[in-house]
Amino acid sequence: MDIRIENLSKRYASQRAVDGISFEVKTGEILGFLGPNGAGKSSTMKMITGYIGIDGGDILIDGRSVKREGQSLKRYIGYLPEHNPLYLDMPVIDYLQFCAALQGVPNDRIEERTRMMIRLCGLNAEKHKNIGELSKGYRQRVGLAQAMIHDPEILILDEPTTGLDPNQIVEIRRLIREIGKAKTVILSTHILPEVEATCDRILIINKGKIVADGTADTLRQQASGQEVVHLQLEGTTAQHAVEALSALPHVAVVKADEGGSSRFEVKSRAGHSSRRDIFNLCVAKGWVITEMTPVETRLEDIFRNLTVN
Numbered sequence: 001m002d003i004r005i006e007n008l009s010k011r012y013a014s015q016r017a018v019d020g021i022s023f024e025v026k027t028g029e030i031l032g033f034l035g036p037n038g039a040g041k042s043s044t045m046k047m048i049t050g051y052i053g054i055d056g057g058d059i060l061i062d063g064r065s066v067k068r069e070g071q072s073l074k075r076y077i078g079y080l081p082e083h084n085p086l087y088l089d090m091p092v093i094d095y096l097q098f099c100a101a102l103q104g105v106p107n108d109r110i111e112e113r114t115r116m117m118i119r120l121c122g123l124n125a126e127k128h129k130n131i132g133e134l135s136k137g138y139r140q141r142v143g144l145a146q147a148m149i150h151d152p153e154i155l156i157l158d159e160p161t162t163g164l165d166p167n168q169i170v171e172i173r174r175l176i177r178e179i180g181k182a183k184t185v186i187l188s189t190h191i192l193p194e195v196e197a198t199c200d201r202i203l204i205i206n207k208g209k210i211v212a213d214g215t216a217d218t219l220r221q222q223a224s225g226q227e228v229v230h231l232q233l234e235g236t237t238a239q240h241a242v243e244a245l246s247a248l249p250h251v252a253v254v255k256a257d258e259g260g261s262s263r264f265e266v267k268s269r270a271g272h273s274s275r276r277d278i279f280n281l282c283v284a285k286g287w288v289i290t291e292m293t294p295v296e297t298r299l300e301d302i303f304r305n306l307t308v309n
């Protein structure tokens with residue numbers, strides 16, 4: 001099921017938490033929703049799931065308006081909220097059966113779906129414990145299990161791997177990727193490598209507005225206006241190398257590593273590459289290149305550039 005967000009807005013008193021955003025997520029796509037604290041991610045997710053009202057614009061799920069048909073669209077959506085509300089006095093298994101019934105899973109399938117979620121989310125050893133006795137990570141797993149119990153077409157996951165141990169993070173990412181092949185998934189996270197590992201596309205929101213939308217590769221290409229190369233040379237001094245490299249026509253900045261290790265960072269002018277010139281210079285001077293590595297713009301840097309004001 002496709003999700004289409006059209007000029008969506010949310011206000012809390014005088015604050016615009018979500019400020020006229022538009023984007024689309026297709027079936028089979030996993031969208032990573034990034035943004036600093038307070039950017040408007042949870043508010044957007046809550047509007048998609050019908051947990052809070054829409055102030056402006058609309059959300060279309062398979063062409064149907066959440067504003068008009070929100071209640072009947074809820075059954076297509078699985079939602080893991082940021083603050084996962086769980087019944088602490090209930091055993092895991094009873095809670096999941098209760099959620100299945102609430103979500104309209106037919107009586108004769110409740111046990112099978114509950115068993116499947118317990119297996120998928122690694123809850124077997126804890127299934128008879130009260131939720132209040134579980135560790136933070138296991139509570140998160142219960143939250144994920146309840147989000148998926150009715151096998152929804154759409155999954156909205158607000159920071160799904162928070163509190164999980166590294167092994168379980170890998171498992172849950174794998175699970176999300178698997179589910180994402182046939183469903184529509186939006187997940188928010190603060191863990192940038194997670195977005196690259198799990199998501200097909202990234203949306204960055206800042207102060208209620210979208211500031212980037214694309215694959216990790218496209219965002220990198222857009223951000224890397226200037227080529228940066230790490231270089232290591234033999235047969236010259238740092239001072240000579242910096243002077244000669246700085247004189248190349250497209251080189252903007254040359255930085256030598258401290259300690260005179262003959263390692264350099266060479267930044268070119270926007271839209272130019274200096275790698276050939278560097279190579280030719282070294283050949284002409286008889287210097288040996290022991291390393292020449294283009295530096296990729298890190299997702300962390302892209303995120304910071306777009307969201308630090």
Ligand SMILES: Nc1ncnc2c1ncn2[C@@H]1O[C@H](COP(=O)(O)OP(=O)(O)OP(=O)(O)O)[C@@H](O)[C@H]1O
Nearest residue numbers: 012015017035036037038039040041042043044082
């Ligand atoms: N119920 C509310 N009442 C008043 N203001 C709210 C409410 N919920 C959210 N806000 C405000 O709206 C803004 C966006 O909040 P939101 O929770 O959507 O951000 P977020 O991107 O999910 O942040 P985080 O990464 O910290 O979870 C914040 O400034 C927040 O304080």
